[in-house]
Amino acid sequence: MNFRLKLSPISEFHFDRLLLTVCISLLLIGYVMVASSSMHLGVTMAGNSLYYPLKQLMHISLGLILAAALTTVPMRIWEKAGPWLFIVGLLLLIGVLVRGLGIKVNGSVRWLSIGGLRIQVSEVVKFFAVIYMAGYVNRHYQSISESAFGLLKPLLLFSLACVLLLLEPDFGSAIVILMIAMGIMFLGGARLSQFIILLLSVAMLATLLVYFSPYRLVRVMSFMNPWADPLNTGFQLVQALISFGRGEWLGVGLGSGIQKLFYLPEAHTDFLFSVIAEELGLVGVITVIGLFSLLVWRAFEIAAAAEKAGQRFSAFIAYGLGIWFGFQSFVNMGVNMGILPTKGLTLPLMSYGGGSMIIMCCAVALLLRVHNEVAEINANTPKGKSEWTSA
Numbered sequence: 001m002n003f004r005l006k007l008s009p010i011s012e013f014h015f016d017r018l019l020l021t022v023c024i025s026l027l028l029i030g031y032v033m034v035a036s037s038s039m040h041l042g043v044t045m046a047g048n049s050l051y052y053p054l055k056q057l058m059h060i061s062l063g064l065i066l067a068a069a070l071t072t073v074p075m076r077i078w079e080k081a082g083p084w085l086f087i088v089g090l091l092l093l094i095g096v097l098v099r100g101l102g103i104k105v106n107g108s109v110r111w112l113s114i115g116g117l118r119i120q121v122s123e124v125v126k127f128f129a130v131i132y133m134a135g136y137v138n139r140h141y142q143s144i145s146e147s148a149f150g151l152l153k154p155l156l157l158f159s160l161a162c163v164l165l166l167l168e169p170d171f172g173s174a175i176v177i178l179m180i181a182m183g184i185m186f187l188g189g190a191r192l193s194q195f196i197i198l199l200l201s202v203a204m205l206a207t208l209l210v211y212f213s214p215y216r217l218v219r220v221m222s223f224m225n226p227w228a229d230p231l232n233t234g235f236q237l238v239q240a241l242i243s244f245g246r247g248e249w250l251g252v253g254l255g256s257g258i259q260k261l262f263y264l265p266e267a268h269t270d271f272l273f274s275v276i277a278e279e280l281g282l283v284g285v286i287t288v289i290g291l292f293s294l295l296v297w298r299a300f301e302i303a304a305a306a307e308k309a310g311q312r313f314s315a316f317i318a319y320g321l322g323i324w325f326g327f328q329s330f331v332n333m334g335v336n337m338g339i340l341p342t343k344g345l346t347l348p349l350m351s352y353g354g355g356s357m358i359i360m361c362c363a364v365a366l367l368l369r370v371h372n373e374v375a376e377i378n379a380n381t382p383k384g385k386s387e388w389t390s391a
Helices: 017-046 051-070 075-097 121-139 141-146 148-166 171-187 192-211 214-224 235-247 272-308 312-337 354-379 382-389
Strands: 002-008 011-016 102-105 108-114 117-120
Touching (some): 011 017, 011 354, 017 051, 017 272, 017 354, 051 354, 075 102, 075 121, 075 148, 075 312, 075 354, 108 121, 117 121, 117 354, 121 141, 121 148, 121 171, 121 312, 121 354, 141 148, 148 171, 148 192, 171 192, 171 312, 192 214, 235 272, 235 312, 272 312, 312 354
Antiparallel strands (some): 002 011, 108 117
16 A cells, blocks of 8 residues: 655655545545635635635645655654644744734634744644654653553643633634543553543533533533524534535535535635535535545554554554544534534645645645655565555
């Protein structure tokens, strides 16, 4: 499932063909659907129907260029830089909250403007969190499996990051970051009993945050019965469910959906999956779910191969990226289908957004780098080479 690209007379890069195919498919489908769901907005906002498609094309291009650069960075450098990157992430979260630096959109201050590009800082922090957590678990592998203190130490830093995210507020990203941290620790050997206690504690804190926050409580209540107030608190979910109902088996046709025409809020970002359901039907929905399932499966396969090759840090990186992609896509699709309360999380590699798209491309690049280094190690071992190439 891999092929090699010769970079110089003495070096070559081992690409994972299945992983590349899946990611390119998600990018292409996402781009087409962003164009379909945003042309009317472009006319309204900028007098140009191609305004959002052209900007998304720029986002994808920048993401691919940066991703290509990151594939040349050895994993040992990422491991050394992990703690510093996480500190940079915390400083960025603080910077967002500084008056005059953070950009406020829809009542939340989550963005910084860098070189004219609006970056959602939480996406950068998720990327840094995977790298930091993989390095921590690799360094403290024994203490995590033997002591509860080994679990709590990194969670203090993650708790600080979550507090800063909640001040924006960005409850969804805080949950994603905690899931990444706990998932990597569990796969790193944390005891099941300790992990369950930790998970229950996080669930209890999340419940309290919802209960004592009026707007979060309204979201949960409207999720339980969106039809009680379909024109106000339940509007987003009702419109999303209508999109799924209209799509049926094969959809109403690409570009022919009507829910995106000022009925479905944030159709090109958070609710892109609903547009897919309406225009491409059940076939489109299953295709997207299948592609994300393959992406997560392949990430875990690469992680298992790295672990077998003795590259624990690389293995935890791949596990963390798989958890990130899987959990965030599940939450986004769950919100669109009405099985989870509304949260502002994008669909990885598909939704409109500069910062999100660039960071997701970088995450895929890191996964490709893990695959490449493991393939190089196994290529030097006859037994390992036969096992890897038969995958």
